[in-house]
Amino acid sequence: MKTLSLIVSILICTSVYSQSDSSLMFREVVKMDSLSKKEIGLQVREWFHNTFKNTKNVVDVNDLENGQFLGMGSFSYVEYIKVMGLKTPIYGSVRYKINIEVKDGKYRFEIGPFMVDDEEKGTNYVSDYVLTTSNVHPSTLKSNYGGKKFKESLNELWNNMKKRAENEASILSSSLKASVKSTKTSNDW
Template structure:
């Protein structure tokens, strides 16, 4: 079997890392990549009775509510062209078995989100994703923070392998990569569902052309 790439989370570089007990179900085909091989989630929704201005206003309201603890998250506001770009961040964690003990590992998931808005219709694209590992101490050692595109973790997951033949470090690395991708997918799905429900409430009608 092809050796797993060694782009693991920094803490996994320790020779202390222990194996995870079982593999996690995971299908790479379920994780959408765009033409540039970047993880990308999107939605296009029609809201026939809503004007462009109302959809734009609803998008801003959703952003302000969803990222109320992150001032400066909006990077572009272009009402005339119906464009809003934000760069948000969420903190997440998971646990790995180290020296026989489950140790929580925290990281930030950074993502760019772009709204494109027209009369009666909008599109939201979530991409790219970046994983920012939080600095930590392990015993007497310091593990610095690091930033990597989420595709690094995607690439670490082979298309096929025999779990029982992996080393302890490879199993831990595989577990970490899958967990990060799974959590990103759940976050994207819940975000798109939230936006869809919020934007559907826009009810200001589109003005009919005089001619």
């Protein structure tokens, strides 16, 4: 009985420890009842072209026939973190995926996951992390990683990065919805 209790305790502890927060993602389905898959797809393609400076570097999949569009976007950032009482700037970029699937009368878009890279490799303040739904920076979970103030500063940085990602997704979402319109134009006189 003690052996069974020990095994159950280990399994519970392992499952709690291995649970991780999910990647930060933004998803939405938009209904466009009056438009065909092709009409929506053409507008999505136009949106990619107008939204990103160089679509060759952004768009990975541009499949009008199957209604599949996949691209990568990014934005730069400057954030500040306190290190030994001094405000230290952290420069970097956040890369993210944009996946848009089109069907007759609707499209679905997904923005994320968001991958954070800092330009000062080796600092590991935000480098090479995928933003998650957690409010806690992954490094602060390690008990031996910096003092309390430093961990608070990292968590603040982490949450600021999530706000930036949310803002970027909101801007892209609004832009996409404004670009894909349900009004049909006709060349028939």
